[in-house]
Amino acid sequence: MKSRTAETGSFGEAALNILPDGRISYWSHGAQRLFGYTAAEIVDCSLFDRLVAPEHASALRKHVEGAAPGMDAVSVGFSCVHRDNRVIDVSAVIAPIVGAGGTIDGFTMMVEDTAIRSGYADRLVAIIEAMPTGVLVVDEAGSVDMVNRHFEYLSGYARDELKGMKVERLVPDSHRAAHAGYRTRYNENPVPRLMGNGRDLKLRRADGTEIPVEIGLSALAVPSGKQVLALVTDISQRVETERRMSRQQAELERSVEELSTFAYVASHDLKSPLRGVIQIAQWIEEDIADRETVTGHLNLLRNRIGRMERLLNDLLAYSRAGRGAGGRGRVDVQAMARDIFELLAPPAGMTLQLEGEMPTFETLRTPLEQILHNLFSNAIKHHDRPAEGTITLSCRHVSPFFFEFTVIDDGPGIAPQYHDRVFGMFQTLRPRDEVEGSGIGLALVRKIVTTFGGRIWIGSGEGRGCAIHFTWPRVIESEDVNEQ
Structure with missing residues (x-):
């Protein structure tokens, strides 16, 4: 030697x-x-x-x-x-x-x-214990041999509970069956790498909750046999940041699309009342000697100017939707719905019915009021038999995170081919000379609903009646919409 x-x-x-x-x-x-x-x-x-x-x-x-x-x-x-x-x-x-x-x-x-x-050994142990990353050592049989303090915190288990535990208990139920195969393949080719590239990895904690993690693997050779060192990092904050950025990106893309639609449509819809005003002014000039005709033209002029004012007010409301949402407070939806219906001064004979268990919960009052106000107003405005009409508001608890509200009327309904179109800006199904409106109401409602993570859709078919469904979060974590 x-x-x-x-x-x-x-x-x-x-x-x-x-x-x-x-x-x-x-x-x-x-x-x-x-x-x-x-x-x-x-x-x-x-x-x-x-x-x-x-x-x-x-x-x-x-x-x-x-x-x-x-x-x-x-x-x-x-x-x-x-x-x-x-x-x-x-x-x-x-x-x-x-x-x-x-x-x-x-x-x-x-x-x-x-x-x-x-x-040196004491220093190494102290370093491992002080690391802000979870350290987990697993033997060849898949049993936990060693952990550090931070992994105890991440997992919610005490160190003596983890010692000897099968590592599959720390894997979510949906991935548990496949994990033993992943472990075997790594032992056959034990090179340092990140685990699960391209997959969302989660750590199942002692209380059954799951947190997103990133895991780095390295092989260890010790006298007792082969072991695997796993460095486990909690990436909950990063995942939440990516989720917010994705939502903000989607909101930005939607805003750009809305701006494009606005630029195209508003050029026509804003010019139309102005052209009408110019035309009426010409008629007045021509008929100045005919007092009765001039009076009629002046009434038309007032109507056109009023229509343009409503259009501009609705555009302003649309641009502000979701911003300045007001403070959070405890809202009784049943009382809110009745108050809105009465404030709209519906025609005599029209009624409001409430079905299901209406919630009382902490939320942002103003945007929810805007949604119900617009939906009730539309149902009243477009009803062809208002004296005997009925508006129904119902609520379902569809998930731990959302309520589903439905506003149903027994008016003329909306044909299926128009279900998507009516949520566009400046879209109306009847001429504005028949029904006053800017065509922004449902676009405004959709913008508010989606701003807070919900969705809205129409459930009516051919024939009479219209059912508009929308979801609303049970909990709004921040009053700043940009943080939603």
Whole structure:
């Protein structure tokens, strides 16, 4: 065996060689740092008489003298005496140096100060415990061998609960069956990598909740066998930020689309009342002598100007939808609906019915009022038999996160081919001279609903009646819409 005489990188490690009779034949700089002797002072001196503590010298001498060719390297512990007479506890790996004839020509020793080694181990444990990333060590059978403090926090389990636990218990139910296969394939090709690239990984906590995580894997070789080191990072904040950015991107794209629609349609709809005003002014000029005709033209002029004012007011409301939503408060939907219906001053004979359990909950009052106001107003305005009409508001608890409200009327209804069209800006199904309106009401409602994460759709078919459904969040986390 070739002599090991290379220097080591650690202050607490030393390399030295001894001859079969125990005399030191090589002394490294690491040995000088560890024991205080220079090579000139110690080489050719007996290891057992000069360096090893007397109580351990005899046992170490027997081990060296009893070595035979083919003997494996062994690890032993003993005490040595420093040049200044301090006693140092060391651990050493001793391997025979076999000559060309098969005889033992000596021994090489790698010696380490156990106190320094213990200090390094303590520091390493302290570093692992202080890491802001979860550390999880799993053995080849898939049982948890070691965790750090942060992983206890992430998982919600105590350390003694995790020790020996199958790692699959920390995997969501939906991925648990496949995880053992992933683990087997990694053990077959144990290269450092991020786990689950392209998949959303989650850690199942002790209380059954799941958090999104990123996991880095590395293989470990330890005396007890193969192990896998997993570094687990909670990415909940990053996922939430990405979700918000995605929502804001969608909102931006929708705003750009709305702006494009507005630029195209408003140029026509805003010009139309103005052209009418110009035309009526010409008629007045022509008929100035006919007082009765002029009076009629002036009434038309007032109507056209009123229509344009309503259009501009509705455009302003649409542009502000979702912004300045007002404060959060406790809302009784049943009382709110009745108040809105009465304020609209419906025709005599028209009634409001409430079905289902109307919630009372904390929410933003103003946008919800705007939605119900517009839907009730549309149902009244477009009803062909208002004196016997009925508007029905119902509510269903469709999920832990949303209510589903439905406004139903028994008016003429909306044909299926127009269900998407009516939510566009400036869209009306009847001429504005028959029914006053800007065509922005349902577009405004849709914008408010989608701003707060809900959706809106029409459920009526051919024939009479219209049912407009929309979802509304049970909890609005922030009053700032941009943070929704």
